[in-house]
Amino acid sequence: MTNILVIGSTGQIGSELTMKLRREIAGSTVVAGYIPGAEPKGELKESGPAEICNVCDGSQIADIVRKYDIDTIYNLAALLSAVAERKPLMAWDIQMNGLINILEVAREHGCAVFTPSSIGSFGPGTPRDNTPQDTIQRPTSMYGVTKVATELLSDYYFHKYGVDTRSVRFPGLISYTTLPGGGTTDYAVDIYYSAVKGEEFACPLAAGTFMDMMYMPDALDAAVKIMQADPAKLIHRNSFNIASMSFDPEIVCAEIRKHYPDFRMRYEIDPVRQTIADSWPNRMDDSCARAEWGWEPSYDLASMTGDMILHLKEKLL
Numbered sequence: 001m002t003n004i005l006v007i008g009s010t011g012q013i014g015s016e017l018t019m020k021l022r023r024e025i026a027g028s029t030v031v032a033g034y035i036p037g038a039e040p041k042g043e044l045k046e047s048g049p050a051e052i053c054n055v056c057d058g059s060q061i062a063d064i065v066r067k068y069d070i071d072t073i074y075n076l077a078a079l080l081s082a083v084a085e086r087k088p089l090m091a092w093d094i095q096m097n098g099l100i101n102i103l104e105v106a107r108e109h110g111c112a113v114f115t116p117s118s119i120g121s122f123g124p125g126t127p128r129d130n131t132p133q134d135t136i137q138r139p140t141s142m143y144g145v146t147k148v149a150t151e152l153l154s155d156y157y158f159h160k161y162g163v164d165t166r167s168v169r170f171p172g173l174i175s176y177t178t179l180p181g182g183g184t185t186d187y188a189v190d191i192y193y194s195a196v197k198g199e200e201f202a203c204p205l206a207a208g209t210f211m212d213m214m215y216m217p218d219a220l221d222a223a224v225k226i227m228q229a230d231p232a233k234l235i236h237r238n239s240f241n242i243a244s245m246s247f248d249p250e251i252v253c254a255e256i257r258k259h260y261p262d263f264r265m266r267y268e269i270d271p272v273r274q275t276i277a278d279s280w281p282n283r284m285d286d287s288c289a290r291a292e293w294g295w296e297p298s299y300d301l302a303s304m305t306g307d308m309i310l311h312l313k314e315k316l317l
């Protein structure tokens with residue numbers, strides 16, 4: 001990959017992935033695709049080209065692909081799970097109609113495509129612990145429905161047309177640069193902001209709600225590494241389980257208290273998020289990703305917590 005379009009470049013993942021690609025891929029041109037109202041700012045704006053790129057407008061995507069001779073598209077446009085429950089038609093439009101627009105452009109112009117899937121692609125019928133790579137996927141949220149369909153449609157374009165689609169099922173992503181918007185796992189970001197600001201945290205999920213979580217540097221490594229993997233070694237494509245840590249609110253709170261002994265957390269359960277979280281795995285088995293393309297995370301809960309607090313102190317205090 002050399003000429004790359006990142007769609008959703010100002011979101012939680014995109015804002016960091018765009019910068020990483022610009023830094024690390026030698027000779028690359030990385031175009032920051034954004035929608036009006038979410039323009040790139042600061043370093044993201046200064047360090048490379050940016051173009052308005054609405055996934056619902058296929059001709060806009062095609063124009064950018066032609067203009068920059070794009071060979072790889074990172075499609076990060078999505079409504080997260082809790083927002084998607086409030087706006088299911090919009091979620092469908094962005095996640096499904098947007099995806100097929102991208103896949104059609106990729107088919108015509110020979111681009112590789114990464115569209116993330118998620119722990120949200122699983123449902124209540126999925127085995128909760130050590131969730132296998134290949135298992136039951138019958139999600140009950142609109143977000144999950146679109147993520148399973150994303151996996152299927154991406155595989156379809158690979159098998160039918162040879163479009164080089166690959167992806168991973170992201171856990172809840174924890175980061176300090178850009179906030180996530182409206183996900184079920186957002187509490188695991190928000191809790192760090194509250195701790196560093198010295199505020200009590202109102203946790204929207206109950207004690208005992210375990211989910212896979214991941215620190216952003218590991219997630220970004222996965223997104224780059226999967227697209228650079230030797231295709232001959234890929235048995236799976238859309239999408240790979242990847243995992244690094246699993247915790248519930250009590251465990252992350254206890255870890256934060258090692259740094260802030262007076263940190264306080266109370267429970268204010270959000271029924272929408274709780275229902276979604278209860279339908280997702282506790283911990284995925286990521287052995288296929290490890291075997292097929294060498295996935296290996298660097299951060300556990302303790303090292304992530306130290307790093308998050310360090311960076312949030314710089315940002316907030």
Ligand code: SER
Pocket residue numbers: 080081082117118119120143170171172173182183184185186
């Ligand atoms: N973090 C996402 C969400 O909570 C799941 O992939 O919606």
